[in-house]
Amino acid sequence: MAQREEMLALVRRAYAARDNDDAESLVAAFHPKGLFALMGDKTALELTGSVEGHPSLRGAFSKLIEDFGFEGREILAELVDGDRVAIHSRVDVRYRPTGQVSSTEILDLFRLQDGKIVELIEFADTAQVKMMIS
Numbered sequence: 610m611a612q613r614e615e616m617l618a619l620v621r622r623a624y625a626a627r628d629n630d631d632a633e634s635l636v637a638a639f640h641p642k643g644l645f646a647l648m649g650d651k652t653a654l655e656l657t658g659s660v661e662g663h664p665s666l667r668g669a670f671s672k673l674i675e676d677f678g679f680e681g682r683e684i685l686a687e688l689v690d691g692d693r694v695a696i697h698s699r700v701d702v703r704y705r706p707t708g709q710v711s712s713t714e715i716l717d718l719f720r721l722q723d724g725k726i727v728e729l730i731e732f733a734d735t736a737q738v739k740m741m742i743s
Contacts, residue, residue, distance in 0.1 A: 623635055623726060628700075636670060639726045639729075640723070643666060648730060648732050656735075679703075680702075682700045683700070693721075696717045698714065702738075716733075
């Protein structure tokens with residue numbers, strides 16, 4: 610049980626960093642060669658794709674934070690299995706250039722190693738994001 614709670618605590622710290630616009634703390638939650646992937650069709654939404662390693666993560670997270678604020682995250686489900694964590698959450702997303710706010714649900718699949726995130730695959734409503742930025 611302690612390992613499960615430690616894993617969830619790491620994920621919650623990463624979420625707190627993201628929700629508080631703290632790119633440095635978010636990057637620090639990742640392994641130096643950690644990977645973040647926003648799933649979707651890159652031809653439909655350029656934000657999708659993956660980045661790997663602290664320098665690339667820092668750039669990607671800083672840009673995402675600059676453009677999109679996350680407000681009022683509600684975790685709907687948490688699942689832990691071995692070195693993997695799945696989180697289903699609801700969050701209000703503010704597109705900062707226009708101030709538009711939209712509620713959405715996100716599914717995050719984490720793989721953890723040595724107390725760090727080595728992989729985060731995120732599934733979001735990319736059609737909704739595309740509409741916000743259009």
